[in-house]
Amino acid sequence: MSKRKFVKQALSQWMNGVGPDSDVVISSRVRIARNIRSLPFPMMSDPSQSLTVMEQLLGVAENGRLNGLGKVEQVRLTELTELEKLVLVEKHLISPSLANESRNGALILSPNEDISVMINEEDHLRIQCLCSGFQVREAWDAASKIDDIFEEQVDYAFDEKHGYLTSCPTNVGTGIRASVMMHLPALVITGQINRILSAVTQVGLAVRGLYGEGSEATGNLFQVSNQITLGQSEQEIIENLFQVARQMIEHEKSARSKLLTESRTRVEDRVRRSYGILSHAIIIDSKEASQRLSDMRLGVHLGLLPEVNELVLNELLVSTQPGFLQQAFGEAMSPEDRDRSRAELIRSRLVTTS
Amino acid sequence: MQCQECDKRLATLHFTKIVNGEKTELHICESCAREKGELIPGTSSGFSIHNLLSGLLDLESPNPNSMAKPPAAKCDTCGLTYTQFSKIGRFGCSHCYKQFAERLDPLLKRVHGNTVHVGKVPKRAGGRLKTKREIDRLKKEMQGRIEREDFESAAELRDRIRELEKEMSC
Ligand SMILES: [Zn+2]
Ligand SMILES: [Zn+2]
Numbered sequence: 001m002s003k004r005k006f007v008k009q010a011l012s013q014w015m016n017g018v019g020p021d022s023d024v025v026i027s028s029r030v031r032i033a034r035n036i037r038s039l040p041f042p043m044m045s046d047p048s049q050s051l052t053v054m055e056q057l058l059g060v061a062e063n064g065r066l067n068g069l070g071k072v073e074q075v076r077l078t079e080l081t082e083l084e085k086l087v088l089v090e091k092h093l094i095s096p097s098l099a100n101e102s103r104n105g106a107l108i109l110s111p112n113e114d115i116s117v118m119i120n121e122e123d124h125l126r127i128q129c130l131c132s133g134f135q136v137r138e139a140w141d142a143a144s145k146i147d148d149i150f151e152e153q154v155d156y157a158f159d160e161k162h163g164y165l166t167s168c169p170t171n172v173g174t175g176i177r178a179s180v181m182m183h184l185p186a187l188v189i190t191g192q193i194n195r196i197l198s199a200v201t202q203v204g205l206a207v208r209g210l211y212g213e214g215s216e217a218t219g220n221l222f223q224v225s226n227q228i229t230l231g232q233s234e235q236e237i238i239e240n241l242f243q244v245a246r247q248m249i250e251h252e253k254s255a256r257s258k259l260l261t262e263s264r265t266r267v268e269d270r271v272r273r274s275y276g277i278l279s280h281a282i283i284i285d286s287k288e289a290s291q292r293l294s295d296m297r298l299g300v301h302l303g304l305l306p307e308v309n310e311l312v313l314n315e316l317l318v319s320t321q322p323g324f325l326q327q328a329f330g331e332a333m334s335p336e337d338r339d340r341s342r343a344e345l346i347r348s349r350l351v352t353t354s
Numbered sequence: 355m356q357c358q359e360c361d362k363r364l365a366t367l368h369f370t371k372i373v374n375g376e377k378t379e380l381h382i383c384e385s386c387a388r389e390k391g392e393l394i395p396g397t398s399s400g401f402s403i404h405n406l407l408s409g410l411l412d413l414e415s416p417n418p419n420s421m422a423k424p425p426a427a428k429c430d431t432c433g434l435t436y437t438q439f440s441k442i443g444r445f446g447c448s449h450c451y452k453q454f455a456e457r458l459d460p461l462l463k464r465v466h467g468n469t470v471h472v473g474k475v476p477k478r479a480g481g482r483l484k485t486k487r488e489i490d491r492l493k494k495e496m497q498g499r500i501e502r503e504d505f506e507s508a509a510e511l512r513d514r515i516r517e518l519e520k521e522m523s524c
Binding site (some may be wrong): 035037039040041043044122144147148151152155156157158159160161162163164165166167168169170172173174197198201202204205206207208227228229230231232233234237 | 468472
């Protein structure tokens with residue numbers, strides 16, 4: 001059963017490809033929300049209605065219309081264990097909401113996992129395209145093509161005034177959410193991040209950071225996405241995000257070279273300390289792990305860690321999360337066990353690949 | 355979505371904070387973030403995006419302006435009541451958008467700054483829209499001809515309208 005493959009590999013194939021500006025941008029994503037006109041949204045569906053939705057939408061994949069994507073995989077959520085669902089969530093292939101609800105949820109996945117189609121999530125249909133590196137335009141083009149294929153078969157809920165009708169009014173109109181996941185360690189270290197994030201939000205974009213208990217974003221990862229879906233065309237939304245992200249990338253890059261010329265020794269010390277800790281620690285929590293991995297990732301891109309392979313760091317960012325750890329080590333673990341297993345996993349990966 | 359700090363402006367910064375495995379979300383506006391001089395205000399209790407959205411709808415507090423003409427309290431297609439919508443912040447079906455139309459535009463204006471879609475149009479629904487607009491145009495034209503007592507050419511238009519209407523119903 002090839003669904004095992006999706007669950008077992010920490011890295012989706014699309015993450016292996018070194019996309020444009022991948023030293024700063026981890027991934028670009030576009031999601032399109034659509035609904036079938038004549039049926040209630042998933043929240044108000046009864047089981048027979050949600051089954052109709054699932055069959056109709058899976059049917060589009062079944063009769064080969066998605067052939068351009070290669071051999072797509074269809075997975076009904078009921079076929080998966082709780083742990084398998086958690087792993088798919090950690091790989092960003094399904095949302096926590098789809099994993100938790102029981103209303104005939106399903107998933108269509110392309111072979112390299114860059115396209116995932118969620119059925120009966122908050123909306124009947126959620127088409128998601130993930131690209132490695134900075135490829136937000138490419139992600140939109142790919143997602144829009146899938147949208148066109150579904151539209152040939154499905155009578156979408158669409159209204160002349162409000163556009164594509166979605167379950168949540170924050171998605172109505174275009175129904176698209178485009179985002180860029182960026183690694184911005186140099187902007188954080190040099191203290192420029194707040195000023196830049198403030199500027200970004202003034203042009204209608206939203207920023208998400210994953211915060212731990214300390215004062216820095218965990219792993220220095222920030223997701224910038226469009227806030228508005230109504231009153232702007234898809235092209236305007238994508239271009240706005242593209243231009244702003246472009247500038248953030250340039251700021252991060254110049255902050256990195258400034259770090260290198262002005263405080264090389266201190267940065268090198270920080271990077272190598274993190275490497276030292278990750279390759280020797282016996283216990284490590286997820287927050288420290290992602291911060292240290294972030295330092296190492298910066299080090300790799302500044303040329304300060306020539307012995308480390310960047311792909312291993314990308315993989316560790318995913319595989320050190322709770323679901324993956326539990327799967328790798330067999331059973332449900334206490335947080336303490338997890339911290340020990342996490343350290344063990346990181347140590348072994350850093351040793352065998354360096 | 356409203357800023358959780360000032361409750362006035364749109365929240366544009368969103369954070370997920372994880373403390374001891376406990377996940378909370380934080381939504382603040384850009385100027386509150388700047389005022390604090392940092393991006394991480396103190397801890398907050400757990401809440402969801404949709405709770406916040408429902409805060410925006412402000413249903414329970416009486417608003418003298420919008421109460422003058424109460425809108426439909428319930429969607430007659432899916433059965434969702436406006437009270438339910440204001441609690442969960444989600445619609446039950448596409449008809450809800452029509453059913454709660456009167457209260458919708460102020461909400462959309464606050465969330466998006468706009469109320470009218472200008473993007474992609476599905477080809478099939480788009481085709482229907484075009485036909486609908488053509489029928490409306492022809493009906494006006496026919497009315498004009500009837501008023502001018504040009505019954506013969508009005509009858510031609512009537513036949514054309516019937517054709518289009520038949521097309522639409524297929
Ligand atoms: Zn505020
Ligand atoms: Zn409804």
